[in-house]
Amino acid sequence: MTTTSIFLCLALLGFGFYLLGRWRAMNASVISGKLHSLPSFHGAYVAMCMFVPVLVVIIAWLLYSGNSVDQQLLNAAPIEIQEAGQLDQTKYLYSIITPAVQGLEVSDSALAAQVTNFQELTKRNKLIRFILILLAAVLGGLWGLLKIKPDFRARNQFESGVKYLLMACSLIAILTTIGIVLSVLFESIRFFNKVPLHEFLFGTQWSPQIAIRADQVGSSGAFGVIPLVTGTLLIATLAMLVAAPIGLMAAIYLSEYASSRVRSVAKPMLEILAGIPTVVYGFFAALTVAPFLRNWGDSVGLTISSESALAAGVVMGVMIIPYVSSLSDDAINAVPNSLREGAYGLGSTKSETIKQVIFPAALPGIVSALLLAVSRAIGETMIVVMAAGLAANLTANPFESVTTITVQIVTLLVGDQEFDSPKTLAAFALGLSLFIVTLCLNIIALRVVRKYRERYD
Amino acid sequence: MIDSTAGKNTNKTLKSFNDILPVEEKTRRLNAQLKKRHRKEMRFQMYGVISLLLGFLFLVVFFNSIISKGYTAFQQTFISLDIEFVEDIVDPKGNRDAKEMLRSDYSKLIKDALKKEFPSVKKRKDRKALNKLISSGAVYKLADLVIESPELIGTTQTLWLASDDEIDLLMKGHIDRNLPESERRVKDNSITWVDELVAQDRVVKRFNHTFFNSGDSREPEQAGIMGAIKGSFYVLLVTILLSFPIGLAAAVYLEEFAPKNRITDVIEVNINNLAAVPSIVYGLLGLAVFINFFGLPRSAAVVGGLVLSLRTLPTIIIASRAAIKAVPPSIRSAALGVGASEMQTVYHHVLPAALPGILTGTIIGMAQALGETAPLLMIGMVAFIVDIPQSAMDPATALPVQIYLWADSPERAFVEKTSAAIMVLLAFLTVMNLFAVYLRKRYERRW
Known part of the structure; x- marks a missing residue:
């Protein structure tokens, strides 16, 4: 029973119960007169009664089976694996059994026997799952059918059920946040058990590659986040140096000077910049901007690394321009016209009005736009992965190569993962720091607007 | 915010000036100040125009760079060769079994065809370079062809085969022929061979179906999206x-x-x-x-x-x-x-x-x-x-x-x-x- 066929089964069953419920309600109305709700609501109610227990069973099954498949595989494994440490078990699970089960390579007969054993286990599991789901569906549906009476308030019941469904959907937003926090938090705690927190926060060395043998050079690995933070800040600063003036001036020009025709052309053009995927910006930064900067540096006698922070920063700045400009545009447009007209009435020019009246009035909105832009620059991944370096240099020179938090997360997690080496876990600790920093910036940005915004009406 | 006392002071001095100065001088000063303010206004407006233009400039450079780098990928270079489907190579057992024919050494057919085309190439090293003209994926095309229509065995067919990616780049002008040989991926003798083929109309650029129809590959000429x-x-x-x-x-x-x-x-x-x-x-x-x-x-x-x-x-x-x-x-x-x-x-x-x-x-x-x-x-x-x-x-x-x-x-x-x-x-x-x-x-x- 594949997942698709189960869903198909359930859909058919649901429709069947809907028809049954409707039919029963119509019969009931024939016998005893008036129904409270339309027959279709009775049908819908019965179908709902069927789906609720099914949903419960599916969720319970998902929670239970995630770990149980691994556990069953291990139970079927040879004794020496069962008694081995967790590292060997994970290795066994992911590099021996799972490929074999997926039919990639079955070399020896003992493994083949295990694979068939496992396949039978999963087959049985799937059968049990199917039976449980079917049982829940039929019982739920029958229960719903039994409740149908002419004066049964099926519509109200059904509508309140739908309301709960809608509420559940809106709770997914909260669940996502909780999921993010928990998923990075748990692995981070495991990481901090291996690497002390102060070493992570204040260490100035970052070299997560841990040698395989203990006697090799650099066997310990160093997890000091400072060079990553400075690298991230350097690139974000460069990006803001590009994005803040250009974005702000573009917003001012578009909202205060430009005719509506210019605006109708220029605004979508700027928005194209926001629509370009970041991986494309990354390609552009790495293959066009970086070589250009390096050649330019050669011609004026500067040594610019081909993975310089400058290339990544400038391109990231361009990416953020539409973000800054559209948010500050909103802030500027929110300033009431009476303020402008008052300033003109006193004889000030347009630019004086903008600088001395509109800009101060729109400042909270502009500051929050800039903060959001900074948070975006810090969390941006693909541009820096493709255009910035991997080596963690502690430098403030934009011509050198630096690395960022997001680059390190990607390099640590792409490729082989071992969920008990600090190397992999470090990615989650970095993710946690990234999440906290961007969250704080967002909250501050919202606060700035709420607290300092002038109300003009 | 303007300091209120400072404002008062300037007002006072202005007033005293106004009292002393003759009218012409007053208008002159006012006009000068007005001019300055209008220049400032112009400059400010220019900043806005410049930032917008910078954005557009980036867009133009960006699209120009992407398109000029990429439009050639929609074409692919093909080389025509007279391939002789020798029975001994394609189907040594002679039973036309598709599974066995799939395992035959089709690269030999291509090598032989190239050898016939360029009989003067003798050295082992040169031969190797010669064989590199054709994409390594061409053998699959030959295999598919033979398995689909086994009657081809024993005949000689003129076939268009995809070239290697380096030759493809050469044909599209991405490789500078004027560079010294040591800095070039395509060596001098390969270039002469390709030129000979071009002179015989045996090289053509066609729409790149592979790019749209196939999956990823380590060989650029076989890679698709x-x-x-x-x-x-x-x-x-x-x-x-x-x-x-x-x-x-x-x-x-x-x-x-x-x-x-x-x-x-x-x-x-x-x-x-x-x-x-x-x-x-x-x-x-x-x-x-x-x-x-x-x-x-x-x-x-x-x-x-x-x-x-x-x-x-x-x-x-x-x-x-x-x-x-x-x-x-x-x-x-x-x-x-x-x-x-x-x-x-x-x-x-x-x-x-x-x-x-x-x-x-x-x-x-x-x-x-x-x-x-x-x-x-x-x-x-x-x-x-x-x-x-x-x-x-x-x-x-x-x-x-x-x-x-x-x-x-x-x-x-x-x-x-x-x-x-x-x-x-x-x-x-x-x-x-x-x-x-x-x-x-x-x-x-x-x-």
Whole structure:
């Protein structure tokens, strides 16, 4: 029973119960007169009664089976694996059994026997799952059918059920946040058990590659986040140096000077910049901007690394321009016209009005736009992965190569993962720091607007 | 803010000046000041124009760079060779068994054909270089041909075979012939051979079907984007199936039914924050929850779809709420007044009116999801996958991830493939965004 066929089964069953419920309600109305709700609501109610227990069973099954498949595989494994440490078990699970089960390579007969054993286990599991789901569906549906009476308030019941469904959907937003926090938090705690927190926060060395043998050079690995933070800040600063003036001036020009025709052309053009995927910006930064900067540096006698922070920063700045400009545009447009007209009435020019009246009035909105832009620059991944370096240099020179938090997360997690080496876990600790920093910036940005915004009406 | 006392002082001095100065001098000074102020005004306006122009300049440079690098990838160089399908090589046992013929050494046929074409090439090293003119994937074409029509065995056919990627680059002018030989990937003798072939009209550039029809490959001339496009398709399918109904339901609840209390407030703040969480963090969530906890397969499009639906949910919810809010309350009152229930009001009247706005928001969210790369890297959709995925559970890459992978490849020929893939991606995005604009223009109602 594949997942698709189960869903198909359930859909058919649901429709069947809907028809049954409707039919029963119509019969009931024939016998005893008036129904409270339309027959279709009775049908819908019965179908709902069927789906609720099914949903419960599916969720319970998902929670239970995630770990149980691994556990069953291990139970079927040879004794020496069962008694081995967790590292060997994970290795066994992911590099021996799972490929074999997926039919990639079955070399020896003992493994083949295990694979068939496992396949039978999963087959049985799937059968049990199917039976449980079917049982829940039929019982739920029958229960719903039994409740149908002419004066049964099926519509109200059904509508309140739908309301709960809608509420559940809106709770997914909260669940996502909780999921993010928990998923990075748990692995981070495991990481901090291996690497002390102060070493992570204040260490100035970052070299997560841990040698395989203990006697090799650099066997310990160093997890000091400072060079990553400075690298991230350097690139974000460069990006803001590009994005803040250009974005702000573009917003001012578009909202205060430009005719509506210019605006109708220029605004979508700027928005194209926001629509370009970041991986494309990354390609552009790495293959066009970086070589250009390096050649330019050669011609004026500067040594610019081909993975310089400058290339990544400038391109990231361009990416953020539409973000800054559209948010500050909103802030500027929110300033009431009476303020402008008052300033003109006193004889000030347009630019004086903008600088001395509109800009101060729109400042909270502009500051929050800039903060959001900074948070975006810090969390941006693909541009820096493709255009910035991997080596963690502690430098403030934009011509050198630096690395960022997001680059390190990607390099640590792409490729082989071992969920008990600090190397992999470090990615989650970095993710946690990234999440906290961007969250704080967002909250501050919202606060700035709420607290300092002038109300003009 | 201007210091008030300073202001008073300047006023006083001005006044005293005004008293002393003759009228002409006063107007002269005023005019001078006015001129200065107007110059300032002009300058300020110029800054605005310059920043806009900088943005456009970037766009022009950007598109110019991508298109000029990538347009050649839509063509591929083919070389025609007289291939003799020698029976001893193709089917040594003579029983026309497809399985055995698949294993035959077709590269020998190509080598022989090249040997016949260039009989003067004798040295082993040169021979090797000569054989490199033809793509290593050409043998599969020969094998397919023979298995499909075994009557070809024993005949000589003039066939157009894809050239190697280096020769392809040479033909497209991406390799500078004037460079010293040591700095060139294509050596002098290869160039003379190619020129000879060109003189015989045996080289032609044709539309590159491979690029659109095949999956990834280590050999640039055999690499295509079909696998990535299909992967992206499955990812987006899962994304829209999940995020559209859930986002719509959440928006309806928050806008129409939610009581104003702390929980609703928390949900609202949450959604706004989620929209600003870096996408890579969603990738970590996907890795920890969907792959490690629920045990879903790594690299599968379905996990990518799950992660991206969480990523696009805030966008869809925010857009849908705005659209629902724009429906005037009078419509709701009228529906309730004629006896509709709350639920009926929403489903029969509010949602149809808000649907264009909701769909626009959804399409924009999908366009974002199509361009998203970082979360997909986290959940292992970055693997080298040759096969074209046949379902959402198969290992797959997505179009932006393919761009990332190719951009990382050392082969020079992948640069044009990457740019071409970017053009395809941008074309998809343009179509989606134009559709959103059309929906908004055509169906959005203003009350």
